Amino acid sequence: MGAWAESLELRVPVLNAPMGGVAGGRLAAAVTAAGGLGMIGMGSTATRDGLVRALGDLDGCQRFGVGLVDWVVRQEAGLLDAALDALPVLLSVSFGAELDWVERAQERGILTAVQVPDVDGARRAEDAGVDVIVARGLEGGGHGAPEAPLAELLAPVVAAVERPVLAAGGIATAADVRAALAAGADGVWVGTTFAAAAEALTPAGAKQAMLGAGCDDTVTTRAYDRAFGWPWPERYPARVLRNTFTAAWVDADGADVVGGALDPAFTLDAAGLARLHRAVADDDPSIAPVDAGTGVGSIVDVVPAATIIARLTAGL
Numbered sequence: 001m002g003a004w005a006e007s008l009e010l011r012v013p014v015l016n017a018p019m020g021g022v023a024g025g026r027l028a029a030a031v032t033a034a035g036g037l038g039m040i041g042m043g044s045t046a047t048r049d050g051l052v053r054a055l056g057d058l059d060g061c062q063r064f065g066v067g068l069v070d071w072v073v074r075q076e077a078g079l080l081d082a083a084l085d086a087l088p089v090l091l092s093v094s095f096g097a098e099l100d101w102v103e104r105a106q107e108r109g110i111l112t113a114v115q116v117p118d119v120d121g122a123r124r125a126e127d128a129g130v131d132v133i134v135a136r137g138l139e140g141g142g143h144g145a146p147e148a149p150l151a152e153l154l155a156p157v158v159a160a161v162e163r164p165v166l167a168a169g170g171i172a173t174a175a176d177v178r179a180a181l182a183a184g185a186d187g188v189w190v191g192t193t194f195a196a197a198a199e200a201l202t203p204a205g206a207k208q209a210m211l212g213a214g215c216d217d218t219v220t221t222r223a224y225d226r227a228f229g230w231p232w233p234e235r236y237p238a239r240v241l242r243n244t245f246t247a248a249w250v251d252a253d254g255a256d257v258v259g260g261a262l263d264p265a266f267t268l269d270a271a272g273l274a275r276l277h278r279a280v281a282d283d284d285p286s287i288a289p290v291d292a293g294t295g296v297g298s299i300v301d302v303v304p305a306a307t308i309i310a311r312l313t314a315g316l
Contacts, residue, residue, distance in 0.1 A: 004132075004164040004186040008089065009063070011035030012313045013187030014177070016194040016305070017168065018067020018092060019142060019291065020044060025057025026199040028064045030305035037089060038305075039065040043142075044230045048078035055086050063089050065113075069143075070096020071231060084108055090132065095143060095236050099128035106131075115168065115189075117145035118153070119160045126161045133161055134189050137169030138220075141192045141293030143236045144169075146220050150180070158184035172295030174314045181316075190312065192293040197305045207302055209241055209285035215297035217242050222256055223249035224289045227268050227276055241290040245276065 005013040014036035016023055020043015028038030038061065040054045046068065058064060066088045073080045073093060080101060083091055091105045094115040102112045106129065113132040116122045122133045135157040137150025147153075150169040158165050167180035168189035180188050195202050196210050220237040223246065224230075232238075237256075240246060248263035250256060266272050279287035 002164075002181075002186045008037060010037055010187075012309055012316070013181070014309055014312055015039055015065065015090075015166065015187060015189050017041070017140075017142075017189050017191030018065065019191055019195060020046060020069070022195045022200050022202050022291070023067075024199075024201045025054045025059070025061075025064075027194060027197060027201070027305060029058050029061035030197070030199045031194070031309065032061050032063050034306040034309040036309055037063065037065055039067050039090070039092070040088075041067045042072070042079065042083075043069060044072060044225075044228070044232070046072050046079060047076055048082045051079060051082045051086075055082075065090035065092065067092040067094070070094060070098065071233070073101070080104075084110065092134070094134075095233065099125065099130065102129050113166070115144070116157070117147045119156050122157045122161050122165075126163050130163065132164050132166060133157060134166045134168050135185070136189075137167075139170030139239075139294040140168055141195070141218070141239050141296070142291035143232060143238045145235050146237065146239070151183075154180065154183045154185060170294045171312075172293075172298035174312055174316075176295070177312050178315065188312070192291075192295050193299060193308055193312070194305060195291065196299045196302055197308055198302055199305050203283040205283035205285050206288070206290045209243075209290050210292055210296050210299050211301070213241055213292065213296045213299075215294050218292050218294055218296065219246050219250050219254060221246055221250050227273060238289065238291060239293055241285065241292050241296070243286050243288075243290070245279075245287045245289075 012035040018039035018041030023041035031038035092113040111131040115134040115136045138146035164186040167185035248261045248266035
């Protein structure tokens with residue numbers, strides 16, 4: 001195991017990605033207990049009170065991280081302050097151009113991290129004093145810039161910066177972890193695989209949909225963001241499982257339909273929006289979004305986070 005992981009007193013160089021609506025306090029505590037660093041995730045609908053509740057689910061765990069979304073931080077009063085006051089080991093704020101939060105975190109003794117999709121982003125983060133660079137390949141689930149696969153991104157980022165680098169995107173097996181470490185990563189940032197963990201907040205229907213999905217059953221789209229009114233920058237679509245809703249909004253070439261759905265049943269009028277919101281409330285993954293990366297095909301069962309970590313680190 002590398003010096004960076006050892007400096008954080010990790011037994012394994014594994015962090016769960018801070019997935020909004022998925023990575024709560026229970027999952028973070030379980031990942032830390034298994035030797036990694038557990039991250040609490042606050043996504044598109046994050047609030048200060050929601051973070052406080054998630055922190056309450058840590059059940060005494062003292063070593064954890066928090067991950068926030070830049071544009072949410074800037075519109076949700078008190079969210080960043082609550083994260084700083086919790087004194088996490090690591091604070092990640094991603095998907096934005098400004099890094100003014102870095103100094104505030106470091107003044108509190110908190111390490112900082114940011115996800116980047118290219119070498120330029122890695123260099124900007126290093127220049128701003130960010131402690132840890134997360135090289136996120138296009139394979140990752142949820143929101144991200146689908147610009148380069150991890151295999152093409154990781155080595156150039158490692159070569160471009162002197163900071164520790166974590167590999168993210170499509171990491172789902174021990175072979176994936178070994179390949180990332182061999183390419184120079186100091187650790188791995190794993191999302192989709194932990195989204196199916198027993199401790200994850202992922203609804204039961206969504207977990208079952210993940211179990212039945214293959215590596216080719218994801219698509220990137222902005223359709224859900226438009227439907228829910230989330231102001232994600234155009235650069236960051238979401239990778240989700242294909243379903244009836246995405247089929248209505250993504251053409252055969254994988255491009256979003258702009259200005260109208262392929263399927264008239266999903267035009268985003270009042271009835272269409274009501275149908276979508278009802279599917280979310282009913283945990284109906286045939287319509288509701290299920291964030292998932294290309295590693296989803298490796299998920300075969302719902303097991304505790306400790307089992308997932310044991311599988312990811314077998315042979316290390």
